Amino acid sequence: MGMGLVAVCILASLLPLYMISRLSERLQLVIEAAKEVGEGNYDVKLHDMHPDDIGELSRNFQAMTEKVAAAQENLTYMSQHDALTGVLNRMGLDKEIADWLKAHPASHGALVSLDLDGFKFINDLHGHMAGDEALRTLAKDLIESFGHDQIIGRNGGDEFVVFMKDTEPEQAEKVIKAFSNKVKTFTYDGERHVFSVSIGYTLYKGDGMRLSRLFHQSDTALYAVKLRGRNHYRIYDATMENLNRTSLGFNLETITKNLPLALLVTEAKEDGKILFINKAMLDLLDCRSVTEFMAFTEEKQNHIICECDRERVRQLTEQQLLEDAGKTYFVTYCIRTVKGQRKHIFSVWRMADNPNYGRVFYATLVEQKFLWPFVSEHLSEDDDLT
Numbered sequence: 001m002g003m004g005l006v007a008v009c010i011l012a013s014l015l016p017l018y019m020i021s022r023l024s025e026r027l028q029l030v031i032e033a034a035k036e037v038g039e040g041n042y043d044v045k046l047h048d049m050h051p052d053d054i055g056e057l058s059r060n061f062q063a064m065t066e067k068v069a070a071a072q073e074n075l076t077y078m079s080q081h082d083a084l085t086g087v088l089n090r091m092g093l094d095k096e097i098a099d100w101l102k103a104h105p106a107s108h109g110a111l112v113s114l115d116l117d118g119f120k121f122i123n124d125l126h127g128h129m130a131g132d133e134a135l136r137t138l139a140k141d142l143i144e145s146f147g148h149d150q151i152i153g154r155n156g157g158d159e160f161v162v163f164m165k166d167t168e169p170e171q172a173e174k175v176i177k178a179f180s181n182k183v184k185t186f187t188y189d190g191e192r193h194v195f196s197v198s199i200g201y202t203l204y205k206g207d208g209m210r211l212s213r214l215f216h217q218s219d220t221a222l223y224a225v226k227l228r229g230r231n232h233y234r235i236y237d238a239t240m241e242n243l244n245r246t247s248l249g250f251n252l253e254t255i256t257k258n259l260p261l262a263l264l265v266t267e268a269k270e271d272g273k274i275l276f277i278n279k280a281m282l283d284l285l286d287c288r289s290v291t292e293f294m295a296f297t298e299e300k301q302n303h304i305i306c307e308c309d310r311e312r313v314r315q316l317t318e319q320q321l322l323e324d325a326g327k328t329y330f331v332t333y334c335i336r337t338v339k340g341q342r343k344h345i346f347s348v349w350r351m352a353d354n355p356n357y358g359r360v361f362y363a364t365l366v367e368q369k370f371l372w373p374f375v376s377e378h379l380s381e382d383d384d385l386t
Contacts, residue, residue: 084132085139087160088153096151097163098211104165105208110172112146112162112201113218117230119158121276122195124290130188134195137186145179161218169203173235176201180233198225199233261364266301268351268359270317274299275360284345284365286337296338301361306342309333320351320361327351332368344368 080092088096097111116122116138123131135158142152142162151163164172176199185194200221202214217236224240225232256263256278265276274297277290285304287293297303305313313333320329329349334342347365354360 082139082154085136085154087139087143088151090153090155093151093153093155093161093163094211096153100151100163100165101204101211106206107166107204108169108206109167109204110164110169110176110201111204111214111218112164112172112176112199113155113215113222114160114162114197114199115222116158117196117198118276121290122193125294126188126193127291130186130193133188134186134193138184138195138197141179141182141184145182146175161215172201172203176233180231196231198222198230200225200236201233202236261366264301264304264361264363264365266361266363268321268361270302270314270321272301272361274301281365284337284343284367285335286339286341292338304335306334306336317361320349321359323351335365 080088080095082089100109116134119131119134122134135154138160139152139154142160146152146162146164150165151161153161155161164175167175180197180199183194184196185192187193200218200223202217202221204214220240221234221236225234228234259278260280262281262284263276263278264274264281266272266274274294277293282288282290282293285293285296287296302310302314313331316329316331320327327350331347331349333345333347335345336342344367345365346368347363349361349363351359351361
C-alpha cells in the first residue's frame with residue numbers, strides 16, 4: 001500500500017510538468033507562426049481546437065493571418081493592375097514580361113506598343129467619361145484579339161502594351177495586322193463612336209535582349225507610325241533610329257493644330273455630322289473649346305452656315321454627292337459665330353473615302369476679307385466658284 005501511495009504521489013507531481021510541457025508546445029506553435037508571418041509568409045496552419053485560452057489565441061491568430069493574407073493579395077493585385085481597364089499597369093507589365101523572359105530565355109515573342117488615335121479629341125468632344133469608355137473598350141478588344149494567355153497592360157494614358165508569348169514573326173504580323181484592320185468602336189451615352197489605333201512592334205528572338213531595349217524598339221516603331229499619319233502598324237527596323245523625336249513630334253496632330261487655315265471634316269451628307277475640327281476652326285466661330293463648338297453647331301455642318309445660304313450650299317452638297325470623289329470645289333457662303341457675328345467665308349471642299357467613316361467632306365475655311373483680293377486675281381475662268 002505504501003508503494004501505491006508513492007506511485008500516486010509521483011504521478012501527481014509529474015502531471016503538472018506534463019501539462020506545462022504540452023501548453024508550452026502549443027504556445028510555441030503560435031510563436032513560430034507569428035515569426036513566419038513577420039517574415040512575410042502567411043501560409044501558416046494552426047489547428048488548436050482546445051477550449052482554453054491558448055486554443056482561442058491560436059484560432060484568433062489563424063483568422064487574423066488569413067485576413068491579412070487576403071488583404072496582402074488584394075494590395076499586390078491592385079499595385080500591378082490598372083483600376084480603369086482591369087489589365088496590367090506598367091509595374092505589372094514589367095514584372096510579368098521579365099518573369100516570362102527569365103523562364104523562357106530561348107523562346108520567341110513580340111512586344112507590341114499601341115495607342116488610341118486622337119484620344120484628346122475624344123475627351124474634348126465627348127468628355128472624359130467617354131474617353132474612359134474608349135480605353136475600357138480598347139482593353140477588351142486587345143484581350144479578345146490577342147488572347148487571355150498573352151501579357152496585356154496599359155502603359156499609361158492612352159498607350160497599351162501586349163507581349164505575345166511563344167510567337168513566331170509570321171504569326172505576330174498576322175494577328176497585329178488583323179487587329180489594325182478591325183473596325184473599332186465604343187458606345188457612350190447610347191451613341192456608337194469609331195476610333196483607330198497606331199501600332200509599333202518588335203520581335204524577341206530568344207537572344208536575351210533586355211526588356212528596356214525591347215520597349216525602346218516598339219516605342220520607336222509606334223512613333224514612326226504616327227509620323228506617317230497614324231491608324232497603321234509597323235515593325236521596328238534599325239533605320240528608325242535615325243528619326244529623332246523632333247521629327248516624330250511633327251505629326252498630323254501638330255500640323256492641324258497650328259495650321260492657320262480652319263479645317264472641317266464632316267460626313268458626306270446634307271446634314272453630315274462633324275467629325276474633326278482644328279483650333280483655327282474654333283477661333284473662326286469664336287468658340288473657346290470643342291465642347292462649346294459642338295453644342296453651338298449641334299454637331300451638324302449645316303448649322304455653321306447662315307440661313308440665307310443654307311439652301312444654296314445644300315444644293316451644292318447634293319450635287320457633289322452625285323459625282324465622283326476627288327473633285328475640288330471653291331465655295332463662298334456666310335457663317336454665324338457664337339458671339340452672333342456674321343462672317344463671309346471662302347472654302348475649298350473635297351469629298352474622299354475614309355476607311356472608318358465612309359465618304360467624308362474635307363474643307364478648309366478662311367474669311368473672304370483676308371483672301372478675296374488674292375483669289376479674285378488668280379482664279380481662272382474654268383474654276384468652279386459657287
